[in-house]
Amino acid sequence: MDILRIATAGSVDDGKSTLIGRLLYETKSITKDKIEALESASKRKGLNFLDLSLLTDGLIAEREQGITIDVANIYFSTPQRKYIIADTPGHFEYTRNMVTGASNTKVSMILIDARNGVLEQTFRHFFIASMLRIPKVIVCVNKMDLVGYSEEKFYAIKADVQAIADKVSFKGQEITFIPMSSLYGQNISIQTTEMPWYAGLPLLAELESTSFDEIKKPARFPVQFVIRPKTEEFHDYRGYAGKIASGSFAVGEEVTVLPTGQTSKIATIEKFGTQLSTAGAKESIVITLETDVDVSRGNMLVKAHNQPNQLKEITARICWMDSQALVSGRTYILQHGINDSKAKIISLNSKIDVVNQDTIENGVSALKLNEIGEITLRTAKPIFADKYEDNPANGAFILIDDQTNSTVGVGFVL
Amino acid sequence: MSNTILDKNLSINSLFGGGVATPKHGYFPRELEDEAIYIMREVAAQFEKPALLFSGGKDSITLVRLAQKAFYPGKIPFPLVHVDTGHNFPETIEFRDWLAKETGAELIVRYVQDSINQGKAKEETGKYASRNVLQTVTLLDAIEEFKFDACIGGARRDEEKARAKERIFSVRDDFGQWDSKRQRPELFDMLNGRIAIGENVRVFPISNWTELDVWNYIKEEKMAIPSIYYSHQRQVIERDGMLWADSEHLNKDADEIPFEATVRFRTVGDMTCTAAVASEAVELDDIIGEILSAEISERGARIDDKRSEAAMEKRKQQGYF
Ligand SMILES: Nc1nc2c(ncn2[C@@H]2O[C@H](COP(=O)(O)OP(=O)(O)OP(=O)(O)O)[C@@H](O)[C@H]2O)c(=O)[nH]1
Numbered sequence: 204m205d206i207l208r209i210a211t212a213g214s215v216d217d218g219k220s221t222l223i224g225r226l227l228y229e230t231k232s233i234t235k236d237k238i239e240a241l242e243s244a245s246k247r248k249g250l251n252f253l254d255l256s257l258l259t260d261g262l263i264a265e266r267e268q269g270i271t272i273d274v275a276n277i278y279f280s281t282p283q284r285k286y287i288i289a290d291t292p293g294h295f296e297y298t299r300n301m302v303t304g305a306s307n308t309k310v311s312m313i314l315i316d317a318r319n320g321v322l323e324q325t326f327r328h329f330f331i332a333s334m335l336r337i338p339k340v341i342v343c344v345n346k347m348d349l350v351g352y353s354e355e356k357f358y359a360i361k362a363d364v365q366a367i368a369d370k371v372s373f374k375g376q377e378i379t380f381i382p383m384s385s386l387y388g389q390n391i392s393i394q395t396t397e398m399p400w401y402a403g404l405p406l407l408a409e410l411e412s413t414s415f416d417e418i419k420k421p422a423r424f425p426v427q428f429v430i431r432p433k434t435e436e437f438h439d440y441r442g443y444a445g446k447i448a449s450g451s452f453a454v455g456e457e458v459t460v461l462p463t464g465q466t467s468k469i470a471t472i473e474k475f476g477t478q479l480s481t482a483g484a485k486e487s488i489v490i491t492l493e494t495d496v497d498v499s500r501g502n503m504l505v506k507a508h509n510q511p512n513q514l515k516e517i518t519a520r521i522c523w524m525d526s527q528a529l530v531s532g533r534t535y536i537l538q539h540g541i542n543d544s545k546a547k548i549i550s551l552n553s554k555i556d557v558v559n560q561d562t563i564e565n566g567v568s569a570l571k572l573n574e575i576g577e578i579t580l581r582t583a584k585p586i587f588a589d590k591y592e593d594n595p596a597n598g599a600f601i602l603i604d605d606q607t608n609s610t611v612g613v614g615f616v617l
Numbered sequence: 618m619s620n621t622i623l624d625k626n627l628s629i630n631s632l633f634g635g636g637v638a639t640p641k642h643g644y645f646p647r648e649l650e651d652e653a654i655y656i657m658r659e660v661a662a663q664f665e666k667p668a669l670l671f672s673g674g675k676d677s678i679t680l681v682r683l684a685q686k687a688f689y690p691g692k693i694p695f696p697l698v699h700v701d702t703g704h705n706f707p708e709t710i711e712f713r714d715w716l717a718k719e720t721g722a723e724l725i726v727r728y729v730q731d732s733i734n735q736g737k738a739k740e741e742t743g744k745y746a747s748r749n750v751l752q753t754v755t756l757l758d759a760i761e762e763f764k765f766d767a768c769i770g771g772a773r774r775d776e777e778k779a780r781a782k783e784r785i786f787s788v789r790d791d792f793g794q795w796d797s798k799r800q801r802p803e804l805f806d807m808l809n810g811r812i813a814i815g816e817n818v819r820v821f822p823i824s825n826w827t828e829l830d831v832w833n834y835i836k837e838e839k840m841a842i843p844s845i846y847y848s849h850q851r852q853v854i855e856r857d858g859m860l861w862a863d864s865e866h867l868n869k870d871a872d873e874i875p876f877e878a879t880v881r882f883r884t885v886g887d888m889t890c891t892a893a894v895a896s897e898a899v900e901l902d903d904i905i906g907e908i909l910s911a912e913i914s915e916r917g918a919r920i921d922d923k924r925s926e927a928a929m930e931k932r933k934q935q936g937y938f
């Protein structure tokens with residue numbers, strides 16, 4: 204069974220949490236005891252209907268304020284596949300949590316309140332979806348009930364969003380528009396009865412029909428852990444454990460070890476005693492090599508004819524996630540996949556005004572929480588990254604503050 | 618106009634045109650196993666003294682399986698730690714000892730009774746008395762005693778809505794407390810396990826699994842599980858609409874008279890805080906069928922969760938798993 208990972212996006216109160224609650228409800232993913240709990244919680248809030256957002260707003264602070272603060276991961280399945288939905292906050296202050304939720308996903312559902320149309324967050328979240336290279340965006344024009352299910356309203360909003368997409372969207376990104384009402388279940392899993400002018404699919408059918416072409420990517424195997432049992436049976440065994448980041452590997456193929464450049468051939472590919480002949484992206488496996496070469500954690504196995512650059516100076520787009528601003532000249536820890544190195548910011552090149560899509564190059568001295576910019580940094584050790592654009596699975600890194608140990612930023616190699 | 622906000626007659630079959638097709642590659646999404654094994658290996662690589670917290674339930678049995686797979690043909694490079702409340706089902710303890718022997722993993726057991734004897738924890742009274750809250754004391758002591766810097770647990774995000782918010786690497790302070798406002802962003806699959814002295818990380822490799830995923834995995838992997846998950850005869854009492862296992866640890870009212878029933882356990886915690894369900898399920902397929910048609914969620918059978926809407930978040934703030 205496959206998995207489709209999705210994230211919500213959009214401004215505060217656009218109805219993201221309600222939409223997910225509705226999806227769960229309509230797919231019968233909520234059990235009776237949870238519906239009962241929801242009924243009494245809604246009553247306590249003085250509502251005369253089920254507040255479906257309470258299903259995902261799981262923190263005390265969220266229920267007190269009636270907003271989403273941190274990502275909730277929600278699960279449901281259809282006979283076809285399993286869905287993981289990250290319900291993200293709409294509030295600007297929690298943009299970093301929105302990025303966290305969106306980072307693993309293939310589909311971004313950007314909500315818009317039909318009464319308000321395009322807002323600042325629509326720009327920001329569309330920009331982030333494109334920056335992350337999320338291949339599919341579903342623009343959910345919600346609360347259509349509050350605008351009399353107006354066709355004109357929907358098409359006006361669609362035109363506004365299309366204008367944003369024309370600027371920020373990347374080649375191959377798919378964009379779909381659906382008018383809906385999360386509260387009244389219009390176009391969620393059942394075709395709308397209120398908007399006969401809409402000929403497209405309801406949301407669930409749109410998700411069910413979503414599939415992505417397999418794009419061939421270079422083979423990258425970051426070594427996570429060296430297995431040396433040292434038992435009698437496996438006396439000389441040395442296995443390199445890891446999860447294939449991208450591409451595929453086959454027994455008998457020649458591989459190059461980075462950073463040493465030594466080469467060897469793949470002797471076996473194993474999964475708990477099962478011998479495989481090939482393995483592909485995202486599979487956790489153990490590789491053994493035909494010859495004794497020096498391989499340790501943080502090294503990468505690649506194919507000789509298609510190697511990533513060994514970078515010590517990296518220019519990257521960065522999204523800042525800490526209340527303490529990024530400043531040029533500071534040293535952080537850079538973690539790329541499972542490899543890490545000290546890294547010094549050599550320059551803060553520019554800052555991006557995501558609403559006007561302007562790049563500000565002059566007088567940028569710091570990058571504050573939730574801001575996006577471009578930096579150049581130098582690492583102590585080489586990093587084996589691809590350009591994010593070419594190979595997202597091997598093109599992103601995080602920055603860690605070595606004093607607080609917090610993850611303070613995410614970078615995309617340019 | 619169908620302005621009914623919720624239509625009670627909605628059915629999944631009407632949405633998918635009836636009949637359920639068999640997915641091409643089985644019911645368990647293998648990607649979840651790859652992800653969990655990756656997390657296990659990160660724990661072994663990033664921490665000096667990790668431990669796997671073993672409760673004897675199906676989720677922690679699944680963790681042991683994943684740990685075995687992650688390091689094969691090597692041994693599991695960290696101990697299994699069990700906080701024994703003294704209220705465990707005897708079947709759980711028996712299974713625990715068998716599994717440790719079978720996998721060759723090191724087993725460490727610490728007892729809530731010792732914490733009570735030392736005056737660090739106080740036994741609850743009344744008919745709802747359980748040791749569920751008390752076990753946090755014993756756990757935090759064990760973490761300190763062995764200087765564990767990472768504790769792997771079997772919590773899943775589908776269990777409860779505060780858990781749905783927790784990261785895979787969840788940093789806890791000196792007192793084991795979870796602070797939802799201080800959660801680190803977790804981007805892509807990059808896990809940041811850096812901590813200060815005294816802090817530790819709770820790690821949840823099966824965060825993205827659902828109850829059904831766990832059962833499908835147990836089935837596809839042909840794993841052994843404690844017998845109490847299957848239908849059996851047992852002395853129970855009825856309380857608050859649920860069936861409670863009778864035992865010397867359960868404080869009963871005079872009118873709560875035990876009777877024999879055919880039951881199984883859907884989730885296994887202490888005898889004093891997990892309810893049984895009436896069931897004839899003798900095979901995994903029966904269990905899976907029951908879950909698919911269940912009207913009550915898994916934690917609906919956890920008496921400890923019923924205390925309030927925010928029960929889980931509050932317990933986590935106290936250092937609970
Ligand atoms: N009339 C109407 N109200 C809606 C609809 N969808 C959501 N709402 C209401 O809008 C309010 C906000 O909904 P939420 O689901 O909490 O919004 P959100 O986007 O998750 O908000 P944040 O997570 O805080 O950004 C709630 O009162 C919902 O009941 C809709 O389709 N129609």
Ligand SMILES: [Mg+2]
Nearest residue numbers: 219220270271
């Ligand atoms: Mg919300």
